[in-house]
Amino acid sequence: KNQVEQSPQSLIILEGKNCTLQCNYTVSPFSNLRWYKQDTGRGPVSLTIMTFSENTKSNGRYTATLDADTKQSSLHITASQLSDSASYICVVSPNQAGTALIFGKGTTLSVSS
Amino acid sequence: DADVTQTPRNRITKTGKRIMLECSQTKGHDRMYWYRQDPGLGLRLIYYSFDVKDINKGEISDGYSVSRQAQAKFSLSLESAIPNQTALYFCATSDLGNREAQYFGPGTRLTVL
Numbered sequence: 001k002n003q004v005e006q007s008p009q010s011l012i013i014l015e016g017k018n019c020t021l022q023c024n025y026t027v028s029p030f031s032n033l034r035w036y037k038q039d040t041g042r043g044p045v046s047l048t049i050m051t052f053s054e055n056t057k058s059n060g061r062y063t064a065t066l067d068a069d070t071k072q073s074s075l076h077i078t079a080s081q082l083s084d085s086a087s088y089i090c091v092v093s094p095n096q097a098g099t100a101l102i103f104g105k106g107t108t109l110s111v112s113s
Numbered sequence: 114d115a116d117v118t119q120t121p122r123n124r125i126t127k128t129g130k131r132i133m134l135e136c137s138q139t140k141g142h143d144r145m146y147w148y149r150q151d152p153g154l155g156l157r158l159i160y161y162s163f164d165v166k167d168i169n170k171g172e173i174s175d176g177y178s179v180s181r182q183a184q185a186k187f188s189l190s191l192e193s194a195i196p197n198q199t200a201l202y203f204c205a206t207s208d209l210g211n212r213e214a215q216y217f218g219p220g221t222r223l224t225v226l
Contacts, residue, residue: 042219043203043217043219046214101158103157105154
């Protein structure tokens with residue numbers, strides 16, 4: 001069964017610190033992997049999209065990595081800010097036309113001052 | 114103006130009532146989606162449409178129906194609402210297949226009493 005598992009479920013860090021969120025997936029064949037940020041009460045917003053042939057993609061202070069062999073991805077946040085407090089969702093796209101995306105349950109990040 | 118809009122943003126209704134949630138987009142995308150989000154479960158796909166004449170069931174379509182009135186409009190109906198349909202509902206759009214990011218609306222918070 002195609003699944004996307006994220007860890008940790010929640011995380012609290014101090015402002016200015018770095019953190020790394022993990023995503024493991026069993027989706028095969030696999031087309032691409034995305035990371036979304038969802039602020040409380042709002043819709044998810046795309047941070048990065050990587051195909052199976054890419055192993056890193058950056059968007060400002062956000063850097064996503066992908067290891068297609070081990071089916072693992074991580075999202076690294078550098079120099080965290082209060083505005084980074086949100087849920088981060090890993091989403092995998094199966095490599096089958098018309099197949100729906102598979103969403104992880106998300107990691108809730110809280111950045112405190 | 115927002116690219117993907119949803120109406121209403123909040124709705125409280127009673128068991129058995131018919132409810133329609135509406136989604137409009139100005140992105141010119143052919144593909145539109147309806148998701149629901151429940152605490153601890155992540156986003157789950159209800160229905161999706163790849164163009165005006167195309168409607169497909171998602172993971173959890175029972176109890177829901179949709180209508181794609183035009184390229185820019187995709188509505189979700191609950192014919193007879195029940196309490197376990199209380200959730201946050203998101204509309205999303207995308208273009209050119211799975212590689213493209215999905216753009217989410219702001220969500221509709223539905224409560225069924």
